[in-house]
Amino acid sequence: MASVKLTTSDDKEYTLDRELIFQSNLIKNMVTDLDVFDAPIPLPNVTSSTLDIVIKYLKIHKDDPPPPDKPIEKAVDDMIDEDKELMKLEFNIMADVILAANYLDIPGLLDIGCRTVAWHIKQCKDYHEIREKFNIPKELWRSEEEIAEMKKELNGILG
Amino acid sequence: MISKLPLDLLENIFTYLDGFDFVSLSHLNKKMYQRMYPIGLLYKLRVVELWPKVTVRLFQNEFNLEQLDSISLLLKLMKWKVSGIAFLNDIQPTMDEFEKLEKNVGNLLMFKEDIFTEIHIIMRNGLLLDTISKNISVYGNLKTLRVDQGLTNDFFLSLIPWVPNSKLTTLQISNDDRNIDSSLLGKLFSILPTTRISTLILNINPLGSNWELAGSLGIDSSISIDEFVEITKVFTHETIIQIEGPLALACVLPHTKITELGLNHFFFQRLSPIFLISKGILPKVKKFYLQGRTCSHSYTLAQGEISETAFSLIYSELEYIFSGLHSSQLEEIEFIGTMGFETVINLINNLPVSKLRRLKGDIPTNRFKDFLQVESDLKELHLIGKDSDEKCKVILENIQHLNYEKFTIQITLNGLEPLISKLDMCTLKHLDLSNSDFGNSATPTLGIYLPISKLETLSLRNCGIGDAGAKCISNFVHYTTLVSLDLRENDISLDAIKAFNRTVDGSIVRSVDGKDITTEYRLKRVKFSKKKA
Numbered sequence: 001m002a003s004v005k006l007t008t009s010d011d012k013e014y015t016l017d018r019e020l021i022f023q024s025n026l027i028k029n030m031v032t033d034l035d036v037f038d039a040p041i042p043l044p045n046v047t048s049s050t051l052d053i054v055i056k057y058l059k060i061h062k063d064d065p066p067p068p069d070k071p072i073e074k075a076v077d078d079m080i081d082e083d084k085e086l087m088k089l090e091f092n093i094m095a096d097v098i099l100a101a102n103y104l105d106i107p108g109l110l111d112i113g114c115r116t117v118a119w120h121i122k123q124c125k126d127y128h129e130i131r132e133k134f135n136i137p138k139e140l141w142r143s144e145e146e147i148a149e150m151k152k153e154l155n156g157i158l159g
Numbered sequence: 160m161i162s163k164l165p166l167d168l169l170e171n172i173f174t175y176l177d178g179f180d181f182v183s184l185s186h187l188n189k190k191m192y193q194r195m196y197p198i199g200l201l202y203k204l205r206v207v208e209l210w211p212k213v214t215v216r217l218f219q220n221e222f223n224l225e226q227l228d229s230i231s232l233l234l235k236l237m238k239w240k241v242s243g244i245a246f247l248n249d250i251q252p253t254m255d256e257f258e259k260l261e262k263n264v265g266n267l268l269m270f271k272e273d274i275f276t277e278i279h280i281i282m283r284n285g286l287l288l289d290t291i292s293k294n295i296s297v298y299g300n301l302k303t304l305r306v307d308q309g310l311t312n313d314f315f316l317s318l319i320p321w322v323p324n325s326k327l328t329t330l331q332i333s334n335d336d337r338n339i340d341s342s343l344l345g346k347l348f349s350i351l352p353t354t355r356i357s358t359l360i361l362n363i364n365p366l367g368s369n370w371e372l373a374g375s376l377g378i379d380s381s382i383s384i385d386e387f388v389e390i391t392k393v394f395t396h397e398t399i400i401q402i403e404g405p406l407a408l409a410c411v412l413p414h415t416k417i418t419e420l421g422l423n424h425f426f427f428q429r430l431s432p433i434f435l436i437s438k439g440i441l442p443k444v445k446k447f448y449l450q451g452r453t454c455s456h457s458y459t460l461a462q463g464e465i466s467e468t469a470f471s472l473i474y475s476e477l478e479y480i481f482s483g484l485h486s487s488q489l490e491e492i493e494f495i496g497t498m499g500f501e502t503v504i505n506l507i508n509n510l511p512v513s514k515l516r517r518l519k520g521d522i523p524t525n526r527f528k529d530f531l532q533v534e535s536d537l538k539e540l541h542l543i544g545k546d547s548d549e550k551c552k553v554i555l556e557n558i559q560h561l562n563y564e565k566f567t568i569q570i571t572l573n574g575l576e577p578l579i580s581k582l583d584m585c586t587l588k589h590l591d592l593s594n595s596d597f598g599n600s601a602t603p604t605l606g607i608y609l610p611i612s613k614l615e616t617l618s619l620r621n622c623g624i625g626d627a628g629a630k631c632i633s634n635f636v637h638y639t640t641l642v643s644l645d646l647r648e649n650d651i652s653l654d655a656i657k658a659f660n661r662t663v664d665g666s667i668v669r670s671v672d673g674k675d676i677t678t679e680y681r682l683k684r685v686k687f688s689k690k691k692a
Contacts, residue, residue, distance in 0.1 A: 005040035012048035025105035292317035315343040333362035352414035360421035421448035481505035484513035541567035548574035567591035582612035593620035599628035606635035621648040626655035
């Protein structure tokens with residue numbers, strides 16, 4: 001079976017079955033349009049640890065039918081157990097996976113990544129929890145004074 | 160991690176956040192929030208379309224130009240479930256300010272094509288309109304478009320091919336001082352049968368400001384009405400495009416879905432579409448206006464800019480409308496100019512058998528008593544014009560027989576007490592005393608009698624009420640059944656408004672302008688009233 005070589009940003013080389021990696025529209029188009037079979041395809045935006053997760057996803061879904069042109073609307077936590085297990089990641093890594101899915105054009109992975117983040121946001125009771133959970137640096141949040149000012153403004157606006 | 164992701168991916172995430180409270184995101188700092196708010200806005204507004212439609216006018220004095228992209232605006236949009244937006248501007252912005260405004264508004268409008276279902280533009284500067292008209296095809300869900308200022312020929316050129324394929328059901332256009340190419344207006348009329356438009360308000364003079372051209376439109380005033388009706392039947396959709404002005408509209412109207420028609424500032428020729436309505440040819444039209452509220456600032460017939468001959472034409476047209484009331488579907492009608500004697504006779508004779516529920520106009524004082532004594536299903540009477548105190552007396556004599564729910568009149572201090580003191584004897588729920596010149600002296604009278612009335616809405620707009628009056632009102636308003644009190648365009652200072660707010664629970668200062676205090680209070684339901692006791 002024909003294979004495709006990929007090189008990650010940390011110079012690790014991967015040799016993958018075409019059938020598997022062709023779930024990535026980017027790679028599929030590169031290989032078929034540019035006819036690059038032998039030379040490794042560089043992935044400057046993807047680290048090897050991220051690609052490992054991507055490959056796990058590709059293996060889980062290798063027998064899936066081709067995705068529909070128009071995405072089907074699903075509930076935020078409507079995904080198979082293997083995907084749920086796969087998405088048990090630190091948020092920073094999850095962001096890398098989402099970015100990689102976006103770059104490699106793997107709609108299914110992008111979808112479950114985004115839905116997982118949305119699910120986590122929905123679990124937060126308030127902004128303190130969002131801040132804590134997503135480890136958002138303090139300088140990116142409003143100061144207590146600003147919040148007090150805003151509450152005042154809100155009271156004025158919302159009545 | 161959120162800061163790591165680009166905007167389009169954040170949008171992906173937020174589409175799954177149904178029911179998420181975006182206010183909590185407001186605690187992000189400005190830089191972060193700017194990354195988040197477009198998505199929040201987009202998300203919220205999309206959802207809003209499933210909720211009851213609420214249209215909010217965003218008056219310029221509610222936010223300065225720089226605030227347009229700020230959190231307060233977003234929160235207003237979200238809180239009020241906005242699906243429509245109005246751009247109002249009484250002050251001409253500088254070019255710099257305008258560019259900023261246009262950019263921000265453009266950002267708001269261009270997020271996605273489906274956000275807004277209603278746009279209302281009252282901007283003298285035509286740039287914003289140009290931006291919208293150039294991109295008009297992206298507003299796939301736009302149902303209401305109102306343009307009150309800045310109308311251009313280019314706007315028509317964009318509008319005409321777009322409307323038949325759009326979801327537009329309400330179109331209101333007004334030309335201010337600009338001369339619009341009347342053939343464009345004719346083209347617009349010609350496509351009306353192919354559109355979904357059911358409300359058409361034209362605050363427009365198809366001839367621009369040139370009244371002399373009236374005779375050149377090929378409307379021969381010597382032919383009879385029946386002949387005219389026959390002529391209009393001959394015209395086909397294809398030929399209408401060659402006709403300009405009112406006649407073109409008259410020809411296409413029977414073939415449209417229009418149920419609400421406003422012909423304000425329309426040139427009143429003897430042979431106008433009004434005849435078609437009065438003859439029952441347009442059974443679908445339920446609301447008809449000869450003069451809209453929106454254009455009262457401009458020239459009016461009453462100001463003598465039209466000759467006596469023109470006035471007599473108006474009387475005769477009204478006469479036709481009223482004589483055809485029994486066979487029409489008209490529920491609401493508005494007109495200006497004092498009605499002629501015969502006109503009122505026709506109105507009085509036909510009221511009992513008409514479907515008319517709302518009437519706005521000036522009924523001559525000497526016929527007013529006869530008018531009130533006619534049995535009808537009229538629920539709203541909005542009087543304009545002179546002799547209001549005199550008419551008020553007539554109303555008081557008949558008050559127990561009247562079934563009105565809404566009533567508008569401008570009265571003096573002398574006329575106020577007799578009217579207010581008898582409100583408990585009638586069915587009136589909404590009273591509009593706007594533009595009455597009674598000032599602070601009226602407020603104690605209101606304080607005495609309002610608590611025993613059943614009024615739910617009272618408008619005291621532009622009544623010369625000052626700080627003392629506002630203070631007086633705040634002291635008694637708890638004891639009334641009022642749910643809405645309109646105090647806009649009075650001389651109330653900002654301090655007095657704040658004091659009012661402190662006294663009256665649940666009120667919201669809707670808009671405040673440093674020079675012209677513009678305030679509307681939403682009041683809670685009654686806490687107690689003498690009626691209950």
